[in-house]
Amino acid sequence: MSTTEWHADDIVKTVSADSSDLAAKIECDAPFGRRTTYRVGGLATCAVEVGSVAELLMIGNAATSCGAPLAVLGRGSNTLVSDSGWRGVLITLGPLSDWIQADAGGLETGEDLIIEVGGAVAMPVLSRRMASIGVTGLEWMVGVPGSIGGAVRMNAGGHGAELSDAIVDADIVDLRRGQLERWHIDRLKLGFRSSALDNHHVVLSARLKGSMGDPDVVSTRVEDIVRWRREHQPGGQNCGSVFVNPVPGEVSAGALIDELGLRGFRIGSAEVSTKHANFIQADSDGQADDVHTVMKSVRRRVLDATGYDLRSEVRLFGFDDVAAGGHGGDTV
Incomplete structure (x- = not known):
């Protein structure tokens, strides 16, 4: 069929x-x-x-x-x-993958531990839960509004860290082959906002590394990140950063968009955020097709002006064309 x-x-x-x-x-x-x-x-x-x-x-x-x-x-x-x-x-996945296991009992400051976490767990939830018991290394996750499964799929990151810094391995279901396997970090092939995983791969759980610290110190770092995010990134209806930085650590997608004066650029019910140029906002009664059109227009303008062809972090479902190429931006 x-x-x-x-x-x-x-x-x-x-x-x-x-x-x-x-x-x-x-x-x-x-x-x-x-x-x-x-x-x-x-x-x-x-x-x-x-x-x-x-x-x-x-x-x-x-x-x-x-x-x-x-x-x-x-x-x-x-x-x-x-x-x-x-x-x-x-x-x-729901409750099947919505769980956290971490035994920090008896560990001294600086000692390492393994955290097992289901793929459906929200990254901010994991970050705060670990901070409450003094586990450090995952503070940055509080600023990323996705799940652990999504984080593995795209090697999510922020504030100078990314998932590849912490992950040991992940339990993956291959729906095409009907198999459950444990993938080591080498097999995951985690790159900048990319991995070897495709849509037929399901991240059931992951094992991450952390180390013991002072709960008050770790919690303060978490709250500092939350405060920074509120000051520098918009709330409302968006998906987070839209485009991958073309040269990580050197050339920022947001800066390229900003240099073209595209903050506030609007098509229909969608616009480039006035707070952060790498965010595209949708109105409360907005149209997804308007968001997609803004993505395509921004990508084209940046390419024409700078030569950088921006790659999207966004998974696109049901569109006839691709707003931005690459792992995240492929039309499903």
Whole structure:
């Protein structure tokens, strides 16, 4: 069955052969855009929250058999869904991957420990939880509004650190092959806002390194980052930084956009933030297609003026063309 022929009923029927309970949880014509931090955009053909690895593999098998695209959604940051929606199967993990395990009992200041964390855990939650028991090394995560799974997928970072500094390995489900494997950091191939993971890979959990510090000192660092973010980055409906810095540590995407005077540049219901040029804001009743058009226009203007072809951090669902090339910006 080709990707143009499958229907939601095909997914439900295929899953029903293995589990009527799981089939009953599948939502057809499911809200997708409003599950993202942009809170704009259309529907997914199907959506389901899985409760076990077995259910995850069933959904993966059904989608693969029907020729349906798959995607896993965490906290919905770095994601933009077309107003016309997305033909695919959207998976969320929920409690299956929403847990944290870290035993800091008896450890002295400076001693290392391993933190095990589910892929659905929000990065700010992990950062604050670790700070409360004095674990240092993950303070920067408080400023990144995504999940651990998303962080592994794109090697998220901020404030001079990134996930590759802390990760040991991750438990990955390959939905096409129907396998659960532990991927070491070398296999993950973490680059600047990129990895070897694709949409058919699901990050169930990750093991991270931390070390013991003073809870008061670590918590103060966390609050300093929160304060900095509020002062320098906009709130509201956005996905965080849109474009990857073309030369990390040297050439900033935000600075290039700023130099062209594009703060406040607006098309329809979307505009480049007046607070930070590498953020694109959507109005409360806005259109995802306007956000996409602003992305394309900014990319083209920067390329014409500077020669830098900006790569997007944003996963695009349901668009006919790509607003910005690269790992994050591929149309799904």
